[in-house]
Amino acid sequence: MGHELMNVHFLITGYLFALSMIGTDPVPKRAPYPLRLVLLLATMAFHAFYGVSIMSSTSLYQADWFGNMGRTWGGDALADQRQGAGAMWGLGEIPTLLIALGVMVSWNRDDTRESKRRDRQADRDNEAELGAYNDMFAQLKKQDEEIARRGR
Structure with missing residues (x-):
């Protein structure tokens, strides 16, 4: 159970x-896309560490249980444990890589969609955001010129 x-x-x-x-x-x-990729890389690192640690183990996990199974077929239990750990590590990374690929595709689609949205907005308001941005820099330039003029 x-x-x-x-x-x-x-x-x-x-x-x-x-x-x-x-x-x-x-x-x-x-979570934002970069954090998602970091989380996936951390997950992959954890799975790799865990799989390699079991593969390199010199003792059998749960030896009492495996010893009481009375298994007569296959290799010894330690070799079976190592082979299972290798499969866990190797095959466990495939779905994580597929999810990482999905995150990258989603990120690209979202970025493309956002770029198109901003371009349509700029067309509608005659690039008001760019004009405000340039006006801010023009104002900063005037302030710098005023400060330089006072300092002379």
Whole structure:
């Protein structure tokens, strides 16, 4: 029962993690794209560290349980543990890489959409934002000239 509950827990948390990274459903607050990529890289690093640590282990995890299984087929339990850790590490990175690719594609689409929106806005208001930006710099230049004139 505990094992099944743990599987349900991993399924739900994995779904929520993927939803927060690349989901199209609305969520209350979504992390910015650079932070999403950093989180995915941290996840990959954790999985790699965990997989390699199990692969390089010289002792069997839960030796009492594996010893009581009475398994007569296959290799020894330590070799099986190392092979499972290698599969966990190698195959576990594939979905993370696919999610990272999805984040990059979403970022690119969102950036393109935002650029088009800003261009349409600039066309509608005759580039008022650019004019205000240039006016701000003209005002700063006047202030600098006034300060330089007073200082002489």
